[in-house]
Each structure stands twice: as structure tokens, then as C-alpha cells.
Amino acid sequence: MDTNTIANRLGALLLAAAMLAGCAKHAYAPAEESVRVPEANMTKPGSGSDAGGAAKADLGVLLAYEHQIRIRMPGERIAARASEVQAACNAGKFGACAVLGMSQSGGDDPSATLQVRIVPDGVDKLIGLAGKGEEIAERSIQAEDLATAVRDNSLRQDRLRKEHARLLEFQDRKDLKIADVMTLSSRIAEIESQLQAAEQEAAQQQRRISTQLVTLTFQTTRAQENTGEVGEAFKDVGGIVTGTIAFLIRAFAALLPVALVLTVLVLLIRRIRRARRKG
Template identity: 30%
Template structure:
């Protein structure tokens, strides 16, 4: 006598937690073996690099320097360089910023392209070790993939049992959502390791002439004077009510003092 499909499906549903626990235990054993092998071979570090570059140039060449960086990134393939942010400010405070994500071999080309029109003032590099997050993400993806395969097998065995199919499909939907999230996280971590960030700041501090700040101050004199007058008028508007209040209080206090003094004289 063969078991009914509903009995098989219900039995399959009862082992769902056992499947997950068994999957976790198996991957825990795999992780232990992997850790032993890693200790023997030495840790492979996954580093994500970020570079900061400050470039100084003449005020009239800030836009040219920024354009050179944009052109160098555009000349590379889309997979090799991506522009993440860009801004520029005109005179009197000429400045620009750029932010790229590029392959390690493209980063020096970007800096060299902008260095043709300017002077490299400062360069800094920092790294973040993503070895542990990458291993955790890969382990989670593998565990969810295995669990999803087992759930699909249970769905096949469920046959025409609608209730069992609903439960399995619901569990499959949750596992699929978690799998896609974990896979996306793993892909993002891999991208951070395979590519690097370059933050560029273009200034014109060293190349400004002696008269540049003076000329700027003269040009802004009218505006500063207007702001000073407006501030004084605003302060006066706040001060007038207090002056009136102090005058009334002073007048009342003086009258009260005179009245008390007159009373003392009459009593004497």
C-alpha cells in the first residue's frame, strides 16, 4: 500500500526545521574545515581601498582640470570607471570635486590626467578589510541556496495537497527574498574589493596671487556694508522696545523714590 501524497507532503513539512538545522550544521562543519585549511595556507585578506587626492591649480584652470578627469574616466570602459559625483564652483572661490569608482589600474591614469593641468598637493589612501563580511555573505548564500533546493524537492513531493503547497510556497518565497538580498550584499562587497574609490578635491589656494584676496574683499565691500547696515537696523528694531521699557521703569522708579523721600522729610 503506497502512502498518500498528502501524507508525504505533511511529513515533508515536518522536516523543514530539521532541513534548516541540518543545513546549518553541515555548513558549520564545512566552515570549520575551511578555517583549518585557511590557517594552514594563511589568511587571504580582501581589502577595499579608498584614495583621497587634493590638487592645486590656478583659478582659471580649475574647470580644465576637472574636465580632464571626466574625460579620462569617460575614455575608459564603463566597467573600468564610473563617475559617482561631480561639482564645480566658480570665482571668487574657484574649486571642484570629483568622485570615481574605478579599477585599480585606472586610478593612476585619472590622477595623471588631472596632474597635467595642476599640482598634486596631497594624497592619502585607506583600506577596509572585508574578508570576514565576504566569507559570511558567501556562506549565507550557499546555505540559502541549499535550503531552497530542498524546499523545491518538497514542493514536488507535495503533489495535489493544496495546504502543503501553500506552506511550502510561502517558505520558498521567504527563502528566495533572503537569497536575493544575500547575493546582492555579496556582489556589492565583491565590487568594493575589485574596484577602488577616488575622491578628488581641486583647489586654487597656492596659485592665487597676492592681490587676489584684496581684490575679492574690495568687490565684496558693498555687499558686506549692506549686510552690516541691515544687521544694525535689525538690532535697533530689537533694542527700541527695551529702551522704552527701561525709560518707563526708570521714570516710575524715580517718582517712587521722590515720593518716599518727601514722606520722610515731612515726618522729620
């Protein structure tokens, strides 16, 4: 084999090897790109992006909150503290607030109950004033979802308004008979009454959603409560004894006629027996 032939074959082999290497590199390049993830799209652990998105998600709920608070304190301070909280609510110290009810009782076991409706931002502040330096024995929160009720009421109002508008159009017609006019007027008045009730219900729902109901109950400390119960027990002793004696007197009075009748019967039976024996 001559030298030129050998050189040509070597050149062909080198060219084929170069082409194969290029094809292999091109074939594997996309796989490398598919594995690489841009750092800008990666979420670092603890970054909170997912949590933030979940927190901002609209759950579609409209909650009406109610708070029940029970506070224990020395009995001599209950009336003053309840009056202080009531005055703060009436003055709007922590935002718009309305007192819905208040009751107090004195004696050896004083207590007070105050119910208010207040804006959400003022709830904790008002509770803080009520329990200032005292023991909050119990606190519970309840929430009612009014989303369905609000939606149904809104649909009801839309339906009533559309029906009211259609009836008003019919009422403007000139070819109506007197009986038709009276029927239309009666139906229009009925719809207006229903619409007014629906609007009032919507206002009440909005009030419950935009404000929160707080019920504060003030009671004496457990030590004072136990002492008061012992005192009440001693006071009840006289009443219990008197009641028992009264019951016995009534029972004796009720049984006395029966006892007299039985005594008479016994005496008659004895006399009859004695008479038979003598005979």
C-alpha cells in the same frame, strides 16, 4: 731470537698498522661528507629567491581601495580640468570608469570635487591627468579587507540555496495540506528574497574589489586662497557693522519698555517722599 721469528713479527706489525689506517679513514669519511654543501642548493646573497617566495605568498586578503587626492591650481583652470577628467572617465580613456558624483563652486574661491570608480590600471593615469603640471597637495590611500565579509556571504548563499532546494522538494509532495503549502510558499519566497539580497551584496563586494574609488578635489593655490580670504573679510565688514547696528536696535527696542516702567516708578517714589517731607 732467530731471523724468521723477527721477520714474522715485523710483518704482523705492518699488517696491523695498515688495518688501523684503513679503519681511521673509513671512520672520518662520513664527517667530511656531512660538512660539504652542494653548491646547487646554496642561495647566493641578493638572489631574491626568498623574497620572491614571500611576494607570491597568498595572504588571504581581498582589498577594496579608496584614494583621496587634493590638487591645487589657479582657480580659472579648475572647471576646465574637472570637466576634462570627467570626460576621460566617461569615455573609458584609461579603462572602465564610472563617474559617481561631481560638484563645482565658483566665485572668488572656486573649487570642484569629482568621485569616480575605475579599474586599478587606470588609477594612476587618471590622477596624472587631473594633476598634470599642478601641485598635488595631498594624497592618501585606504584599503578595507573584505575577505571575511566575502567568505561569510558565500556561506550564507550556500545555506540559503540548500534550504531552498529542500523546501522545493517538500512542496512537490502530494500529501501536503493547504496550510502546509501556504507556509512552504511563504518560506520559499522569504528565502528567495534573502538570497537575492546576498547575491546583490556579493556583486557590490566584487565591484569594490575589482575597481577602486577615487575622489579628486580641486582647490585654488594657497596664494589665491589667502587673497580670497582677505577679500571675503573686507566684504564681511559691511555685514558685520550692519549686524551690530541691528543687534543694538533690537536690544534698545527690547529694553525701552523696561526703561519706561523704571522711570515711572522713580517719579512715583520721589513724589511720595516729597509728600512725606511736607507732611
